[in-house]
Amino acid sequence: MPTFGDFPRIGKTGRVGLFMRKLPILSRPLPLSFGLASFLLAVAAGAPAQIPSQAAPVEAGASPRQVVPDGSQQQLPRRASSQEFFSGYTASPAPEKFPGYSASPAPEKLSGYSASRVDTTPLSATPYVYALKRRDPAEMKAEDAGLLKSLQSQLHGQAALLSFNLNTPGWTFQQVVCPALPDYVLLSFVRGPSPSGSSRFTAILERDNPRVEIVSTFTHGMKPFTAAWSKPSTFDIFNRMLRRERGSRSLATAPNWLVIGMCYAELSGRPVQALTSKPEPDPTLDLQRLHGRLPRMQVAPDRSTEISFSDVSQPAVTADWLLRFDRRGRIVAAQIEHQRQPARARLGR
Secondary structure: OOEHHHOOOOOOOOHHHHHHHHOHHHOOOOEOOHHHHHHHHHHHHOOOOOOOOOOOOOOOOOOOEEEOOOOOEEEOOOOOOOOOOOOOOOOOOOOOOOOOOOOOOOOOOOOOOOOOOHHHOOOOOOOEEEOOOEEOHHHOOHHHHHHHHHOHHHHHHHHHHOOOOOOOOOEEEEEEOOOOOOOEEEEEEEEOOOOOOOEEEEEEEEOOOOOEEEEEEEEOOEOOOOOHHHOHHHHHHHHHHHHHHHOOOOHHHOOOHHHHHHHHHHHOOOOOOEEEOOOOOOOOOHHHHOOOOOOEEEEOOOOOEEEEEEEOOOOOEEEEEEEEEOOOOOEEEEEEEEEEOOHHHOOOO
């Protein structure tokens, strides 16, 4: 490729020399294309510069033309219009989607079956439930009855701090047997309807440590501002019990996770009958009719867990429980969602 060094200068007063002196950057050899070099030499020699003229405008509807090197114009092949996808072919709708076949609505979605809403049909059978065992005072084991007798005065004192007078007639209690917490005795105290209203609380007696703790549910007919099952104080009591039984292990390693969840519900003053299915899987739709769910535990990657089950102990109501535990097996949150059962599938009516 020619450079500025390949062309002689035309003297100090020549156009190329003057042009080169005004542009110092061009004083050294630079690669130039042959066309640009010819143009610069022609300007230096005084020849008129020939600039190609613009192509003549193409009339509307005319075929585009191309200028060839000899100056003549050559007609290009005509393009297909925007309305033609394939030049020379026209599109026409097919007369039938599937030649030889005609569409007709099916007379029945499922031949021999009629559709009906799940919540308008009765249960196929009485559902199976799982509940913790309860014992009346006369049915308590000797060691549990002896523990209660030894902590009688402390129990009365702790109850009095919460405005419960156990010397008042009308109090009854049952022992809630929780296999997941064998080092504790759970007692459910209830005082039925009275002029001052009903009361309910749970007493926790520790076997090896003479201590009594109480979780209050109702006080003289008044429910606390925060339900016992969602109170941080209830979490603390239950976590101390779990830590003594299981240490700091995740609940993911507990084969009796459902029992642990039900023990928490009983501790917070909520008798539970967990809805189950037998045989499994249930061939009926009874779970859907009752708006229930099977007991389930979900384990997160950090080993935290969620326990869910449905309680059908209350008439015509299904209570869906959701309990969250951290990776050390401590309960951190509780949630209950109540759903009214359909009239045709109602329990306890």
